[in-house]
Amino acid sequence: MSRRPLAALAAGATLTLVLSPALAEAATAAPHVVKYPGKAAPAPKATTFRAVSPRTTNGLTAAITATSSGARSFSYSATASTDTASTITSYTFDFGDGSNTVTNTTGTTSYEYTRAGTYTATVTVKDAAGTTDTATTSVTTTGSDYTPYGPARLLDTRNGTGEGGTPAKIASDTAVKLKIAGNGSIPAGVTAVTVNITPTNEASGGNIIAYADGATRPTTSNVNFGTGQTVAALATVQVGADGYIDLYNDSPGTIDLIADASGYYTHTSASGYTPITTARILDTRNGTGEGGTPAKIASDGTLTLTIEGADGGLLPSTGVTAVALNLTATTETNNGNIIAYPDNTTRPTTSNVNFSANTNIANYAIVPVGADGKIDLYNESYGTTNLIADVSGYFTATGTSSFVPVTPTRSLDTRTIVKGTVYADTAAQDPYLTLSSNNATAYAITATVTNTTGGGDLIIYPAGTSLPSTSNLNWNTGDTVANSFNAIPGPTGIYAYNQSNGTTDVIIDEYGYYTAN
Known part of the structure; x- marks a missing residue:
């Protein structure tokens, strides 16, 4: 074929191209189609046009x-x-x-x-x-919705769970870094997690501090323990930007530590929280929640508790995804623990309340609810036990509040107040929680009693309201005991009532708040 250049055309001239017979036939022939056996031919690629605003x-x-x-x-x-x-x-x-x-x-x-x-x-x-x-x-959105999870064990230093499979106690004044985002089916972007934290095999007394990885360790505490004691407490922990939380052993000795997750918060749409006035929906001592017939839970026995429609219908009859309960074991005949989980699911290897024989011990739990609206409470011990459950709120797709985690903050410590010790049958007022949010419907707190001179229990309730008949934590003389709670505030904060025959100091730490949607 000739490669000579075309001569330049004069203005107004016309160039006519004449195709050879072979080229003319090719130009009019049907296009060649490539067929793929067993599959449809690929669709042509779409062309995307970008609209440009004629701002100029x-x-x-x-x-x-x-x-x-x-x-x-x-x-x-x-x-x-x-x-x-x-x-x-x-x-x-x-x-x-x-x-x-x-x-x-x-x-x-x-x-x-x-x-x-x-x-x-x-x-x-x-x-x-x-x-x-x-x-x-x-x-x-700032607020986060809740997704029930498991319950599932994320950490157990006794067998290496959460530590890459190598058992290792946590050294004195040392933190273990626990992966939350990406652990199991917990997604990226998680803002906070609910974990039941259980120290055991301690070489000395102390406490656990839970906080977001990458943040400065706060001066709060989540679980207090004595030497060789096995005790649990629920914690709502803000998750670090890297998806991890830190669990710090604030003691002079080594400890084993267990962490069981029961749910997490994200900015994606899930379940909102509805706080309610605390109500007792189970008491095996008098038959509440058992059809009126008192009956202890047998060794290795399971009590199925109806959540949907409970409290005289105050809880919704459908759609409850998780429930906030204070569980109290009492009059036990042997050591053991309580496992709370959704009804009609496989019992997990987690735990919620650890007890010794003849003790009164409480622990807060946010329990995923079964598809039938019920939960199971399993007595993992060689003896019988009575069990009490006080409900303080529930989660549904239409829940009225979302959660805002905050840097853990100590809002009340009567030890630092002149004449701050709380006397028997007297309430300490914590007005400082109201500084977090004017629209708070509830606060995620940990309450701790210490310097106790008589046995009793602590009752958390809205300031300016009547004293309820429920309780939040129980102690004996000389104990230091902590328990968490989603506390509804009154106009001037919350009350912490010392229902005992002695004095006590009260500490309240805040980890976040629920705000009306």
């Missing part, structure tokens, strides 16, 4: 900013939008959750999302010439 000609530029005003609330502003060629006449806000748009002339609006999550909000700005321009911003 119309002068209209949209802008939007978002400011968090609550756990799921944002204030939006498009007042920074400009128009050099005309006058802006309207702003239309689309909040990115499928709700109705809002159009106004002020360029500002507020919106509260019904569920936790990340959303893309869009403003469409229109001017007098009919020109429009859009701007977007991404927002993530």
Whole structure:
């Protein structure tokens, strides 16, 4: 074929190309199709067109900013939008959750999302010439929803679970780093986790401090223990940006440590929390929750407790995903523990309450609820036990509150207050919790009694309300005991009532709060 260049055409001239017979036939022939045996031919690739706003000609530029005003609330502003060629006449806000748009002339609006999550909000700005321009911003709610999990054992230093398979006690003044995000089916982006923490085989007395990995270790505490004591306490722990939490052994000796997860919080839509006035829904001593017939739980026996519709129907009849309970074992005839888990599921190898014979010991638990609306309470011991369950809240897809974790903070310590010791049948007031959030419906706290001069129990309840007949933690003379609780505040905080025949100091640590959606 000749490769001589074509001569330049004169202005207005026409170039005519004549195809050879072979080329002409090829040009009109059907296209060649490649067939793939057993599969459809691949679809042609789509072409994507990017729309470009003609800002250089119309002068209209949209802008939007978002400011968090609550756990799921944002204030939006498009007042920074400009128009050099005309006058802006309207702003239309689309909040990115499928709700109705809002159009106004002020360029500002507020919106509260019904569920936790990340959303893309869009403003469409229109001017007098009919020109429009859009701007977007991404927002993530502060509040987190709850997803029940397991229960499942994430850490057991006795056998190497959570430590790469190598058993190793935690040394004095040392923290173990525990993976949460990506552990099992717990996803990335988890903001907090509920774990039941159990120290055992201690060489000395002390306490455990749980906190987000990468953060400064706080001066709070979650579990207090004596030498050789096996004791458990639930902790709601903020998770570090790397997906880990730290569990610090604040004692002069080594310890073994167990951590069982029962749920986690994320910014994605899941279950919200509804706090309720604490109510007793199980007491085997008098038949409450057992159809009125008192009956201890037998050795290796299981009690099935109905959650949905409980408390005279105050709990919903359907849709409860988890329940917040204070479990108290009493009048035990042998040592053992209680395992709480969803009904009609395989009993896990976790534990919730560890007890010795003839003790009164309580531990808070957030228990996943079975599909039938029930939970199982298993007595893992060689003896019988009575069991009490006080409900303080529940989780559902329509729950009224979401959780906001905070840096662990000690809000009350009567040891540091002149004449702060709490006398028998007297309440200590903690007004400082109200500083965290004006919209708090409940606070995730750990209450600790120490310097106890008589046995008794502590009752946490809203300031300014009547004393309930339930209790939160039990102790004997000289004990230092901690227990967690989702506490409903009154107008001036919470009360911690010393129901004993002696004095005690009271410590309250805050780990987060629930805020109304």
